[in-house]
Amino acid sequence: MHRRLIAPGALATASLMLAIPASAAGFSPGAPGIGDPYYPAYGNGGYDVSHYDLRLKYQPATDELEGTATLLARTTQDLSRFDLDFLLDVSEVRVNGAKASFTTSGEHELEITPKSPLAKGTSVTVVVRYSGVPSSKQAYGFTSWHRTPDGGVGANEPEAAWWWFPSNDHPLDKATYDVSVLVPDGSQAISNGTLQSTSSRLGWTRYTWRSDKPQATYLATLAVGRFDVTTGTTDGGIPVVNAYSKDLGANYGAARASVERTGEIADWLSGYFGPYPFNALGGYVPNTTTGYALETQTRPFYSPRQFANGSNTSVVVHELAHQWYGDLVSVRGWKDIWVNEGFARYAQWLWSEHEGEGTAQELADYVYASHPADDAFWTVKPGDPGPENQFDIAVYDRGALALQALRNEIGDEAFFAVLKGWPQKYAYGNASVADFQRYAEEVSGQPLAALFDTWLFQPSKPGAPAARDASITKAAEAADASVQPKSWKKIAATNDVHEQEHGE
Secondary structure, eight states: OOOOOGGGGOOOOOOOOOOOGGGGTOEEEOSSSOOOSSSSTTSSEEEEEEEEEEEEETTTTTTTTEEEEEEEESSSSSSEEEEEEEOOEEEEEETTTTTTTEEEEEEETEEEEEEEEEETTTTTEEEEEEOOOOOOOOOOOOOOOEEEEEEEEOOSSSGGGTTTTTTTOSSSSSEEEEEEEEEEEEOOOOOSEEEEEEEETEEEEEEEEEEEEOOOOGGGGGEOOOEEEEEEEOOTTTTEEEEEEEGGGGHHHHHHHHHHHHHHHHHHHHHOSSSOOOSSSEEEOOOOOOOOOBBBTTSSSSOOOGTTOOHHHHHHHHHTTTTTBTTTTSSSSGGTHHHHHHHHHHHHHHHHHHHSSSOHHHHHHHHHSSOTTTTTGGOOOOTTTOOGGOOOOHHHHHHHHHHHHHHHHHHHHHHEEEEHHHHHTTEEEEEHHHHHHHHHHHOOOSOOHHHHHIIISSOOOOOOHHOOOOOOOOHHOGGGGGSOTTTTTHHHHTTGSSSSOOOO
């Protein structure tokens, strides 16, 4: 659950064509975007990154960040020049050890021209030295770097990396990560994966984190501040590291009472989705003014606001469900966001059943009954909502309603086989809504095109016959469909994630 409302893809800027030396004949620049129609300027063409090594120094008092990023990549074309997505100030770039020339273009492009052109299939090491104040940088009128009273946080979707490391910023290019951060004694640096080491010298402490499974760039996170850190192990044997800002005030107890249940909830989710797919787990709650949470891989980000009314395990369920649906299997394109959000919302409905606070069917009936046919809710198509509606509430609630319709259509045995089998089939890769439909048809042995079209792609409320066919019948035929399930307010308490954080 996250925030980004504007559609900067519409502002994509063509990369400047630089002169190519004769020795580079036949070589061409990599595209300034990876090809996603929602965000044409996001990601880049011409190469694929396998690993990011980020060695950083951060001063919480001034929000100054210094870094050396080393990217291991392989070219996918004969390459004369390539882009990285980045906003901070670059002092030097080296490609395979040799100094490279560089410039900037568009809102967030760092254009790099290596000393010699790179043949297709070449292994490439790119080193970028940089510095800057992340909170002073904007692209498309917003920032994804959150200043806190004791430091800063990089966390947002679909983009956050630009503010703290250069990258190929699209889920199609997943990589492993080493993140090593030097901070003043008394502050801590929180990131993804496992804490490999800490070391202190001359008033500074270095924290070194490792994510050893493929991770999308928007799922990488960094938080520096003063935290209370807890550690533990799940019943399944996964180490858990949680962190809570020391200045959460009245929200501290509720935040901790919620996030400390991470191990329990992950073990419970594994019964539906299969074994937990990573070697680390946890969550962190910095003192931000944001309203959203985000499924940053292995260690979700939570905003204090989500615990303003007491404990909220439902939001923890949502972000942990994303570890399978969004992190293990990531979107092929941003239009496929339903495969992340509809499923994480449905996990909240299953948790409601588990807690005895309303069944998934009762929640589906309530969603259907709560939105009359002329409600704009039904005009959003969860299967392809458009960038302006990517995180609209309909992608979540109508998206989960579609899953209940699927469950009723193919039966519990096939439905839960699909839920568990899908993350294994596309593990550590990417997949689309169309891939999911094909997989559900394969497992169930039923044609499902009409059902998917009705519930995911029609900009209108499915009529009573369709609802009846999908056993979403109470809403069409019974008065009690409008009775609010006990869990509804807890689930809805996560919905302020949809409030705008950056202006239009």
